[in-house]
Amino acid sequence: MSRLIVNRRKFLVGSAAVGSSLALAGCNQFDFLGQRGNPVRQALEQANVLTYQAQRALIGNQVLAREYSESEIRQGMKPNGSTDPTTPEYMFLRMANFEPYRLTIKGMVEREVSFSLAELRNMPARTQITRHDCVEGWSCIAKWTGTPLGPVLDQAGVKPGARFAVYHCYDNIQRTVSGDILYYTSSDLVDAYHPQTILSYALNDQVLPVSNGAPIRLRIERALGYKQPKYLHTIELVDDLSPFGRGKGGYWEDNGYDWYGGI
């Protein structure tokens, strides 16, 4: 019995020592969690899958993000990420006032289609005053006008096997020695067909400026800012995200951010 007590006491002192050293030693020892392929990190990342599934189960597919009143637009939309793309294709389009611009829908569709800016502007429009939430933590309320993506996808006819929409953009978000990395992201078809998911061409009643993604920025209002691709030119319907970039479904996703982006 006395041996047991001594052992217990040793155990208590030992666990207290371990606990306090963990708290005092700073956090360099957890830097391994930053390694993108680390198995412990990959295990922790599974929580994001749980979050995605839980939110999809909880939030009705058609439930809208909050829309605000005009009086709550108190400032311009803060530009972030790419604000002035320098790829030749984009600079040419910009100089031509986006006249030659076309938005292409391709991949797992019945027919590949493309639309000019004028055609998109002539489609039924939706205007919404919504809150843009950046993954960094800030928010900004602005008015977005565009045409809902769902009916545009229907014109192409999404094939039954398609699971994701991949959004390809003009902007070189990162320049490396081996060339430009172009922005892209993706969503499931729930977000793609959500009534507030619009191909926006106007911001706060003005033509969408270059710093905010001209000529077309997709809005996915129930997700963070990195799910609102700017300078959008092609939407590709796929059943697998692995062929794109580093296979995680987007530029920021390839850099370790969660794919769903609703939290």
Add this chain to the structure above:
Amino acid sequence: MTVQSSLPPVRGPLVYRQSIWTRLTHWLWAICLFFLLLSGLQIFNAHPALYIGQQSGFEFENAILEIGAFNTPDGPRGRTIIFGQQFDTTGVLGMSGSAERPEYVGFPGAVTIPSYRDLATGRVVHFFFAWIFVAALFIWFLASFINGHLRRDIIPSGRDLAGLPRDALEHARFRLRHGRGYSPLQKLSYFTVFFVLFPLIILTGLTMSPGMDAAWPWLLDIFGGRQTARTIHFIVMVLLVLFFVVHVTMVLLAGPLNELRSMITGWYRTSPGTPSEQGDRP
């Protein structure tokens, strides 16, 4: 024999004080809150400012806290602005690290996970432990409701509230009695943590999710906007850190081995004079 038995006992009975559910969830929370705090400060560093309202004022003023670095004639300095009051926080907030290699971050790398700027990893760690934290709270609430821990030890009764001034006085004199149950002050502080701080930090965390704001738009209404929720989330974090400091101080004052034993094995040595009950050990 008769002489011995007439002496007052040197210690009270060993009582079974903490159920397996309380002990298990206690240590789960300890681990979770450690990782949540350090990954949370990493996330905060991505935009080290707090606002009141739906949005962040870039062209108008609604910030109540801003941490940053700015240039002076003597070189860069760390600066913290709280409610418009400026404080030089060089070395701690806004600017830290060595003189040769200063880091321009909100909170220093010593208190963030990872120690360098990595928002993506901070979010992975934060959300993983947030799930565990909430699951543990759910289990604890369920178990404590069933086994009576909530009613017996957490929710202060009328008698507890009446005894509060006296208990506060006893604590102030460091006269800590080790009874079978919790003292009124203990009950009140645990009640505050479980019924105010934990629910608040979870709900304000959810309010920062644009998906959850669509599912439960009332979140935005009860907290007065996403940015206010983010501010409350931060303030509750500070309060929980304060709770942790007081909690550990009280454990040290009350006898760390006995307190730790009760949270590991469940058995707690009471003060002399505590009446014995069935199931106690000598």
